[in-house]
Amino acid sequence: MTTRLIQIVPRRSISPEGVGDYARLLAEQLLRDHAIRTVFVSGSPLPPHERLRDEWETHELAERTSAALRATLDGITGGAPVPILLHLSGYGYQDKGTPLWLATGLERWRRSHAAAPFVTIFHELFATGPIWGSAFWLGPIQAWVARRIQRLSTAGIATTGPYAALLEGWRGERPGSTIALPVFSTIGDIENPIPAVERRASLAIFGRAGIYDAVYRERITQIEAFVIANKIDEIIDIGHRTEAPPPMIGAARVRSVGKASTTVLREELGSARFGLLDYDADRLAKSTIFAAYCAHGAVPICLSDAAGQNDGLRPGKTYLKLAADDATPVVDDAALEALQHGAKNWYQPHSLKSSADVIGRLLRQSSATTGRI
Template identity: 35%
Template sequence: MNIIQFVPRLPPAIDGVGDYALNLACQLRQDFGIKTHFIVSDPTWTGATHIEGFPVRKVTVHSADTLLSLLPSDRAATVLLHYVGYGYAKRGCPVWLADGLQRWRTASTHRTIVTMFHEVYASGRPPWTSAFWLFPLQRNLASQLVQLSDRCLTSKQGYGDILTYLSQGKHTSIPCLPVFSNIGEPERVLPLTERQRQLVVFGGREKRLRVYQNSWSILSHTCQHLEIEQILDIGTPTQLSLSTIDHVPIMEMGQQSAKEISSILSNSLVGFFDYPTDFLAKSTIFAAYCAHGVLPVSAQCTALPVDGIAPGKHYWFPDKQTTDLKSVTQMQAIANNAYNWYQTHNLSVQAKTFATQLTALSQPKFRNNNS
């Protein structure tokens, strides 16, 4: 089976959605023989014409006609769209994408579209942002795409509920798959007692800046309480003058390969992040920490579990008054819970789910069924 995967960008660009799609393509090929042809939507993207053995073409102009010129003209073909509005248009309103796919899909009843909604639409707040004014259009585009799609998936249950509503009865069961680790999944993870007492701050520049600028005191408390000996900062340089935090040295590692990051995490005690915990299911940073068996430590906390992720069970929130860890056994329990939660939707599980959604569409008896 051959499919078209449509993405904003691919490596060498730093793009979580592109990394997700590329890892998924490799697993689909390995486990199910499903081959991918990629279409990249960013006209400024520069990369190879083949990546990991997959052909890659690029949209040169954002228009429905240009998109149609790149999509297969076969009567029967399948597109897997990785949707995130801001990945396809500056203001999050890719009208050209929706129009092009609509025209392509309706030209033949044997063509199919599967959409992975990495996002649905912006919240529309606050009023001085463009999202406030463009929220209705973003919502209408999401509604158009979910109704156009033969199958839908998403990374967050809240998104799934929104999409089910927007589908107006077409999709009654949308699989929700929290994202997998884009830097690999080690076959074996060391217990925390066998790791270096080092803490990793990993991710995009803005996310790491938030750690150092907004969560300094929580990071310091974590280091002191867990007797951290060094902090490893991994990613695009922050341009901050980082040296120590309460006498704990900070080593700026810069950008590293996925293999190198995986090796570092596999030997580290803690993975620290400052990310809205309501959205951890779509965080590739949290996914990487879980997959590598580190103790995830959050600078934020939700009162109730979201997407099966609970504070104190799947990550530690270092509240000085109430939640200090008392033993390595407690630390290991949290790391184990995070690791086990991750295994329910790891890369192999997701590839199987996507393969099921894609291949079901090739059977005529499923052609017009609801999801």
């Protein structure tokens, strides 16, 4: 018997959208493995030409207000306690990352639907920054919104262990559960990736335009040293760039792929020996690019000065970390094999299939008294 689930997302757009893509893939897996069919609620009114139209029933809010949210949910459920899976990323629902309307609307809905399972995936909690930046002033309000929603949820899912610990503290004595579940690859997984030692000595650099300065300007000398030391002969640059990468780094030719389809991405990452990203190593568990490298067998290399030992990750065991003052690592065949296996083994418990199993279980546990899932 197929049951219904409402997934609330920031937007469903034809443009690439991290949280939206994550939710769509999760919907596909929940239907395939658990007979749970998603109805989407999009929290962003979009022009008609930007709306994603696919096989999934989608209700777009006419405006970002608590009244519009409540009316949309009531229209879908008809008063029945249908489970909700909320994807919380504050900036997706409000330009300053403080969607008070979302918290208020959910509080009002919960008053009359207290028996319905309500699981929240906290993709972000709140921003931080120096006193002269907006994040310093907005962060406490963002945290207040997240705290309100956590206390409404029958279960909370954080993408990193430190996030989960904070959420658990916010829950206090209220009933419910909080778990850490690192993100899965939004371009799919490879069950049996090509061994790293059998791959061409290549390095993939995958990311949005903002990665350019870190990779090709600020850390170019360090990357060149790594390329030379590990005899890399090709660099595959993947993603939108406003400026062309250099044609060569060390002895490696740089091949620009640009924005690529999922098929091309999977082919490139499934054959690259290494995959480079610029990211806070303490939060790697929430990076879909890091997950994509792990899932496709490309040994991840993270440019970061952070310790990078959260969520079971260990530099030199599950990935390589290059801090600004690190010596250049030389990776032999044995180390390559160990790193690839370490990254893949770390990733498996929260692959797309594993994540859908965890979320399906949380929905069932939350609905033990309703019989709805």
